[in-house]
Amino acid sequence: MEDVLDIRRLSIGYSNRSGKKVVAENITETLKKGELVCLLGPNGAGKSTLIRTISGSQRPLEGQVLFEGNDVSQIASRQLATKLSLVLTERVHGGMLSSYEVVGLGRYPYTGWSGKLKPKDHEVVQWAIAMVGAQELAGRMLSELSDGERQKIMVAKALAQETEVMILDEITAFLDLPRRIEIMQLMRRLAKKDNKCILMSTHDMELALKYADKLWLQPKNGKLVIGAPEDLVLNGSFARAFESEGIHFDMGKGAFEAQEPYNRSIQLEGSGDGLLWTKKAFERERIAVVDNAAISVKVIPVEKGILWKVNSKTMEKETSSIYQLLQTIKEYD
Amino acid sequence: MEVKYQAQKQSNKGIGPAKETDAVLPVTVRLPARARMFLFPILIIGILILILLELGVGTVAIDFKGIIAALFGLEGADPTHSTIIKELRMPRTIAAGIGGAALGTAGLQLQTMFRNPLAGPWALGLTAGAQLGVALVVTTAAVVGSSFLENLEILSNLGIVAGAMLGCLLVLLLMVFVARYVSTITLLIFGLMLGYFSLGLISAILHFTNQSQAKVFAGWNDGSFAGVYWEHFPVLIPLTIIGLISGWLMAKPLNAFLLGENYARALGMSVKRTRIVTLGSAVLLAAPTTAYCGPVLFLGLIVPHLARGLFSTSDHRILIPAVMLLGCLVAMAADLFVHLPWERHFLHLNAVNALIGAPVVMWVLLRNRKMRTFEL
Numbered sequence: 001m002e003d004v005l006d007i008r009r010l011s012i013g014y015s016n017r018s019g020k021k022v023v024a025e026n027i028t029e030t031l032k033k034g035e036l037v038c039l040l041g042p043n044g045a046g047k048s049t050l051i052r053t054i055s056g057s058q059r060p061l062e063g064q065v066l067f068e069g070n071d072v073s074q075i076a077s078r079q080l081a082t083k084l085s086l087v088l089t090e091r092v093h094g095g096m097l098s099s100y101e102v103v104g105l106g107r108y109p110y111t112g113w114s115g116k117l118k119p120k121d122h123e124v125v126q127w128a129i130a131m132v133g134a135q136e137l138a139g140r141m142l143s144e145l146s147d148g149e150r151q152k153i154m155v156a157k158a159l160a161q162e163t164e165v166m167i168l169d170e171i172t173a174f175l176d177l178p179r180r181i182e183i184m185q186l187m188r189r190l191a192k193k194d195n196k197c198i199l200m201s202t203h204d205m206e207l208a209l210k211y212a213d214k215l216w217l218q219p220k221n222g223k224l225v226i227g228a229p230e231d232l233v234l235n236g237s238f239a240r241a242f243e244s245e246g247i248h249f250d251m252g253k254g255a256f257e258a259q260e261p262y263n264r265s266i267q268l269e270g271s272g273d274g275l276l277w278t279k280k281a282f283e284r285e286r287i288a289v290v291d292n293a294a295i296s297v298k299v300i301p302v303e304k305g306i307l308w309k310v311n312s313k314t315m316e317k318e319t320s321s322i323y324q325l326l327q328t329i330k331e332y333d
Numbered sequence: 334m335e336v337k338y339q340a341q342k343q344s345n346k347g348i349g350p351a352k353e354t355d356a357v358l359p360v361t362v363r364l365p366a367r368a369r370m371f372l373f374p375i376l377i378i379g380i381l382i383l384i385l386l387e388l389g390v391g392t393v394a395i396d397f398k399g400i401i402a403a404l405f406g407l408e409g410a411d412p413t414h415s416t417i418i419k420e421l422r423m424p425r426t427i428a429a430g431i432g433g434a435a436l437g438t439a440g441l442q443l444q445t446m447f448r449n450p451l452a453g454p455w456a457l458g459l460t461a462g463a464q465l466g467v468a469l470v471v472t473t474a475a476v477v478g479s480s481f482l483e484n485l486e487i488l489s490n491l492g493i494v495a496g497a498m499l500g501c502l503l504v505l506l507l508m509v510f511v512a513r514y515v516s517t518i519t520l521l522i523f524g525l526m527l528g529y530f531s532l533g534l535i536s537a538i539l540h541f542t543n544q545s546q547a548k549v550f551a552g553w554n555d556g557s558f559a560g561v562y563w564e565h566f567p568v569l570i571p572l573t574i575i576g577l578i579s580g581w582l583m584a585k586p587l588n589a590f591l592l593g594e595n596y597a598r599a600l601g602m603s604v605k606r607t608r609i610v611t612l613g614s615a616v617l618l619a620a621p622t623t624a625y626c627g628p629v630l631f632l633g634l635i636v637p638h639l640a641r642g643l644f645s646t647s648d649h650r651i652l653i654p655a656v657m658l659l660g661c662l663v664a665m666a667a668d669l670f671v672h673l674p675w676e677r678h679f680l681h682l683n684a685v686n687a688l689i690g691a692p693v694v695m696w697v698l699l700r701n702r703k704m705r706t707f708e709l
Contacts, residue, residue, distance in 0.1 A: 057598065081601030088595055095591045095647030100362040108589055108600040114650060115585035139362045161600070
């Protein structure tokens, strides 16, 4: 696959008269077309600084970011806008502009002084709107849209810039889970079908693990670790990057778990989804599932749903919901 | 009346790869602003009608024939009428038109730049800054000896404008500096405070001037287009036209600004240049008008909202010509109202602006569903 962005011995951070603060240093990596790269890291690790430096809006302390051999901080901003597009976390109001007009602004670097869209520009705008599946939104005002719809339009705006590289800074931060999944799927589709080079920073570890071709892990005060998501999980980098007290990475589940001690143990029998979700509820309530305990719970599928049978020496009860089941167990004390 | 952009599958060939695998649904967009272009000729007709009314209506009523005769020096023109039209009503009408267009445009620019729907030359303290500048020039003239400035008519003319522009610019620079650190509402409070502070300074300064000049200043301070005469136009018109043109040239960057500074920069816009040109243009628009017409309140605030409401868009390519025409229209209408043949001259321009302007803005805000929720 074709390399687009070449990052060479990059040090990022801030410098002022009193000295400089290095956030991360000696980053060397290439970004390729057709790849979706997710940048993950705890808050304050410098994800945004890295994104800003790579997109040319902040100067690196040392090293270079090269776009096809040219330093991005040297490329004229208007030209850079045809090579690299940005989508940001910030909520855009857009006054009384329609979504169509906002996507049209993506043609900014291509249009003349008045910003008038030519037929070719209209085609690109429509293609971009169709790519993100926002045909229904095109005629509505940006300020009337929900956060998720708005981010879709901003992605379409970035697409209308027709750049090889798309950089997205925590664009799913304000979205609910279905919207976040939708955006991740869209990013994957753009990388694969449209051969874009996409770098997105996100807090969604589980979605990043699932959808990214490559992960960049930026631990706090540490070196950027790069690799396929699965490799980083297996070699423990993933767990290390987010290490903190009381939280640990469950390799089997591919998710972070709270590490609180169990406060009771119960014997659990059953099968299927009923068993699976009962276990999840027990996990949350910090109830350990063991082979032999004072209380036993049986998950029994019945005609209309599921029954839970709770048995102990002093009690025998049936419940019709997990909520009731948990109440019953609590009352046992 | 709506424009539809219909994307056809075959017309999409050649834009980006992988097109053929995606079913491109047609995108049908109704852009209300495009459908409202017919408003432009209506505005122009309205302005023409108002010009005739401005020239004809007053304590001395002059009919259409009389106006034409006086304007073109036709035979049989009443010499008194000619004098009234040429020396009084004509300059006043031109001043109202220019002032309205200038203040409306400056208001729009400031609202977009500060991303604040309540911004305007007055709310941000620019008007007060200009007033202060003028007060300083007038006082200096009084103290130094007015004969010096009066002898050089054009110089005193320029001196007042320069004072206004300097005061305006200083306030604007201060506001730009403060805007980095405070929220939109705080900025407005800051602007108002700065305005009151300037007014306080003005009243202190005026103690150093003589009574007749203080009276002149007080008259000017009420705001009126009637104090502008032909000799002022060589300064007022070129400056305003430069301001209007440079403002219009910034329509595209101002549109990008609606997405916020970061997005605008990522689209290749030079934030610094846009800011300098737009704010410079706002000073060129607000200061000369304030220098000659006094502090004209309200117009800069209401005209952009009226334009947005009428054209239902924030697109500056439409809004800038719209605020120019609408500003012209509203200022002339207000001026006409002031100069209707009342028994007593009981309304000042600013009172009319507030009495008509405020309810109109409220009506526009409530009527247009889209404007109820809009944010800059």
